[in-house]
Amino acid sequence: MRCGIVTFVLFFTIATGGELRFTAEVDRTTVGLGEPLQLIVQVSGTNVGRVPKPQLPELPGFDNVGSSQSQSTSISIVQGRVTQEQTISFIYTLIPKKTGELVIGPCRLNYNGTEYTTEPITVKVTKTGTQPKPTQPQRRPFDIFEEPEPTRGEVFLDVSVDRKTVYQGEMVTATWTFYTTGQVASLNIKEPPTLTGFWAQEIYQPQKLNYERRTYRGRQMFGAVVRKTALFPTRSGQLKIGAMSLAGEMVAPGFFFSTAQPFEVNSEEVTVEVKALPETGRPASFTGGVGSFQVSARVVPETAKGGEPVVLSLVITGTGNLGLIGAPTLPPITGLKVLSPETKDDFNYAGGRLNGTRRFEYPLLPLADGKFRIPEVEIGFFDPNTGSYYTRKTPALEFVALGVPARSGEDYTTASGMRVLGTDIRHIKTELRLTVNRLAGCESWFNLFYIMGLVAMAFGIGFGVRRRKLQLDPGYARRSNARKVANRRLKQAEKALAAKRIADFYSLVYQALLSYAGDRFNIETGALTSAEIKDALTRQGVDAGAVQDLLDTVQVCALARFSPNMSECNPHTVLQKARGVVKKI
Numbered sequence: 001m002r003c004g005i006v007t008f009v010l011f012f013t014i015a016t017g018g019e020l021r022f023t024a025e026v027d028r029t030t031v032g033l034g035e036p037l038q039l040i041v042q043v044s045g046t047n048v049g050r051v052p053k054p055q056l057p058e059l060p061g062f063d064n065v066g067s068s069q070s071q072s073t074s075i076s077i078v079q080g081r082v083t084q085e086q087t088i089s090f091i092y093t094l095i096p097k098k099t100g101e102l103v104i105g106p107c108r109l110n111y112n113g114t115e116y117t118t119e120p121i122t123v124k125v126t127k128t129g130t131q132p133k134p135t136q137p138q139r140r141p142f143d144i145f146e147e148p149e150p151t152r153g154e155v156f157l158d159v160s161v162d163r164k165t166v167y168q169g170e171m172v173t174a175t176w177t178f179y180t181t182g183q184v185a186s187l188n189i190k191e192p193p194t195l196t197g198f199w200a201q202e203i204y205q206p207q208k209l210n211y212e213r214r215t216y217r218g219r220q221m222f223g224a225v226v227r228k229t230a231l232f233p234t235r236s237g238q239l240k241i242g243a244m245s246l247a248g249e250m251v252a253p254g255f256f257f258s259t260a261q262p263f264e265v266n267s268e269e270v271t272v273e274v275k276a277l278p279e280t281g282r283p284a285s286f287t288g289g290v291g292s293f294q295v296s297a298r299v300v301p302e303t304a305k306g307g308e309p310v311v312l313s314l315v316i317t318g319t320g321n322l323g324l325i326g327a328p329t330l331p332p333i334t335g336l337k338v339l340s341p342e343t344k345d346d347f348n349y350a351g352g353r354l355n356g357t358r359r360f361e362y363p364l365l366p367l368a369d370g371k372f373r374i375p376e377v378e379i380g381f382f383d384p385n386t387g388s389y390y391t392r393k394t395p396a397l398e399f400v401a402l403g404v405p406a407r408s409g410e411d412y413t414t415a416s417g418m419r420v421l422g423t424d425i426r427h428i429k430t431e432l433r434l435t436v437n438r439l440a441g442c443e444s445w446f447n448l449f450y451i452m453g454l455v456a457m458a459f460g461i462g463f464g465v466r467r468r469k470l471q472l473d474p475g476y477a478r479r480s481n482a483r484k485v486a487n488r489r490l491k492q493a494e495k496a497l498a499a500k501r502i503a504d505f506y507s508l509v510y511q512a513l514l515s516y517a518g519d520r521f522n523i524e525t526g527a528l529t530s531a532e533i534k535d536a537l538t539r540q541g542v543d544a545g546a547v548q549d550l551l552d553t554v555q556v557c558a559l560a561r562f563s564p565n566m567s568e569c570n571p572h573t574v575l576q577k578a579r580g581v582v583k584k585i
Contacts, residue, residue, distance in 0.1 A: 004341045012062045013181055020045035022054075024107050024118035033099055033430045036065070041107050041118065048086050048111075053266070057105030061125075062094040063218060068265035093154075097127040100122075128244050135493055153182020156216065157226075157246055159193075159267040162352075167275050167558045169290030169355060170384040171197075172231045176207070176267055179221045184457045187248035189226070192265070194242030196273075197235050199324055201351045204228035230354050232290075232321040236276035281389045283380035287328055290382045291320015297394035299374060304366055306402045309339070312362040312374060314394060319353045326347040328379050336372060337365040366401035373398050482519035486582050490575065497571050502560075505571055509578050510557035513550055516582055537585075547585035553577050 021499035027038040041054050056064070070089045072554065079110035096102060106119040156179040178187065187209065209224035216223060226246065233239055244267045249260040277290070296315045304310045316325055327341050339362065366372060376398040382389050496504040517523070517533065517542050521540045537547045556569050 020048065020111065020114075020116065022107075022109050024104075024121060026104070026121055026123060030124045030126065030163070031096060031124070031366050033096055037062075037094045037096065039092040039094055039104060039121075041092070042087055043090075043109065044085060044087040048088060049422060051088060051111055052109070054090055055108040055110075055528055056092065057107060059094065059104065061102040062096055062104075065095055065150075066093045066154060067091060068155060068264060070262060074391075088236075088411040096123070099125045099127055101125075118393055136155075143524045153180055153250060155180045155182075155184075155248075155250065155265045156221075156261055157244065158216065159241065159244065159266040159270055160382045161241070161270055161272065162422055164271070165273045165275070165317060166233065166388075167290060167382070167384045168233050168236050168277050169288065169324060169382070170232070171291075171321065172233070172272055173203070173352065174229050174231055174270070175225060176227045176242055177223050177248060178226045179216045179223045180250075181219075181221050183251040185251050186251040187226075187246060188242065190247040190264065191243075191245035193244040195231060195240040195326060196359055197237075198233055198241075199321065199346065201230040201232075201323065201349075201354055202227075203230050215450055226432040226505045230349065231272075231445055232324060233272065234324065234453075235276045239272050239274055241272065243269050251259075258423075262561070266450070278387070279384055281390050282382075282503065283378070283389055285328065285378045285391060286380035286382070286389065287326035289316065289320060289322075289325040289379070290384060292383065293318030293320060293381050293392065294392050295377075296381050297374075297377065297397060298433075299364075299397045299399050302399045304399060304401045305403050307366065307401075309365045310401075312364055312397070314341075314360045314377060315357055316359075316379065317357045319355050322347060322354065322356055322358045325358055330377060333364070333372065333374060335367050335370060337367060339363040348432055366404055369401055369404050371398060371400050405564040425458040439509065442500060444558065479520060479522065482516055483582065485519065486516035489515070490579060490582070493577060493578075497575065502571065506557040506560045506574075509574060510554060511556055513557075513578055513581060519584055520585060526569035546581060549584070553581060 022041075022043055024039065024041045025042065031037045041053050041056075043054070068091045070091065071086060095106075102123050102125055104123065105119055106117040109116040146481050152329035158173060158177045158179060161174050161175070163172055166172055172192075176193075178288040196233050203226050204225065206225070209226065211222040211224045227244070231241070245264060246266075247262070247264045250260045251262050294317050296317070297313065299310055301310060313328075314328060315321065323345065327343065332337055332338075341360040341362045344359040344361065345356065346359075347354060349355070363372075364372075376396050377394045377504060378391050379392045379393075380389055487510050493505050493512065496502075496508060517537060520529050521537065522540075534551060536548055537550075538544065553574060556574060559568060560571075560574075
């Protein structure tokens with residue numbers, strides 16, 4: 001229980017700068033051919049929670065068959081000040097491919113503008129195995145009651161693509177599969193893959209993993225698909241599918257109790273070669289469609305009355321990069337005003353491909369009575385299977401317009417609320433016109449009430465707009481109420497202090513400050529470390545002194561709540577400082 005409390009207190013401890021240590025070691029320097037060897041690369045220091053992964057050297061004599069990550073924290077208390085040091089271990093499993101003395105070169109780490117390197121490591125690889133066979137230890141009486149050292153299974157994250165060479169716009173399916181030899185207690189995506197240069201459409205991301213027994217790297221494991229994504233390259237060249245990172249906990253069974261040990265596993269990057277679409281044979285009507293498509297069209301209604309617009313719907317149906325197809329350009333049609341189209345999509349994934357429809361709806365406004373003919377529309381596509389372009393055409397359509405208001409040189413208004421002047425369209429704008437003649441004969445009291453009515457109406461409109469914004473914009477609502485909520489909690493803290501409820505006092509001040517910072521800038525401070533809170537508030541332009549005062553006061557409250565013997569502070573001073581922080585921020 002004590003460890004859990006100290007960890008929570010340290011969650012908001014201000015991390016001070018310190019020297020970063022970067023080391024590498026192996027679990028043994030002599031290993032048999034084909035036996036696994038662990039390379040352990042460690043980063044130690046304060047505030048290293050977001051340190052990047054180190055860069056491994058070239059390993060021509062080894063196979064890198066997997067990696068994991070662990071983290072530990074050490075605590076020290078000097079003169080009432082709590083500091084912490086974190087150690088992050090990156091563990092790589094290597095299998096030697098040849099005998100002799102193999103050298104693992106320096107590992108590198110770039111962090112905060114500084115490059116760190118480790119010393120090279122020499123490993124002797126022999127023909128025969130070096131790991132002793134397990135022997136049954138001699139047991140003393142009552143040894144059966146001793147808890148054995150827990151063991152943990154292995155984890156891997158594999159990524160595969162159905163093709164590595166495609167045309168621009170052609171679909172690539174990427175599948176990430178998680179493998180384990182043990183029981184996993186929890187698993188979540190820590191870092192999604194970077195997909196720069198791709199339009200991505202999620203195919204499968206399960207809420208619950210479906211494990212199946214599979215063979216992976218020559219071993220029997222349990223595997224489950226954690227993500228499947230359809231990727232469509234938007235440019236040519238070599239595009240990279242970035243690494244995905246998973247974090248979770250593995251169940252390590254013991255004699256009496258099981259423990260949960262954290263782990264992190266990463267996939268490899270995958271490079272896809274994307275060929276540019278050919279210039280030869282590209283039709284002028286090509287709008288980016290790559291795949292197999294058909295087109296259709298219809299106009300609704302077929303009879304327009306009173307100048308109402310009709311809608312021309314162009315539908316593209318098929319398999320391919322539907323989300324990247326641009327709107328076709330309609331030919332000019334005499335007597336019609338063509339407005340910008342609205343796009344509607346309906347996609348689904350079946351048979352390993354992305355299928356569905358993309359619909360472009362063009363409003364057409366008739367400018368006079370008569371029968372209008374919409375000519376056929378041509379759309380060009382590219383077929384990656386044949387490496388050539390093809391075109392599809394919609395049939396010609398007709399509709400009739402009746403009762404269009406005559407213009408006779410002046411603008412007129414349609415029933416849809418649009419005003420037409422020549423071939424331009426604009427919406428009607430209402431105007432409030434108040435003339436001097438209209439008020440000249442009014443009594444003074446009438447003028448007074450008239451002005452008061454306008455003021456009341458403006459106030460009502462402003463109140464309604466603000467109330468609506470509070471309902472629809474949670475961030476605005478948090479900012480608007482931040483100071484009021486903080487002051488209310490500080491008043492409650494003052495009452496708790498007067499009643500000598502000291503623990504409640506520090507809890508209320510603690511909540512008031514963290515909640516105020518979160519509400520004021522719409523951030524979730526409860527999920528951030530003190531260093532991350534400092535960075536977030538600094539980016540918002542908050543004065544550095546105010547930020548430091550906030551974090552110092554939060555730290556004092558945390559220590560006073562959970563470790564009162566470590567804290568020597570005057571609660572009245574803490575309350576005064578907390579109110580000053582709210583005013584400064």
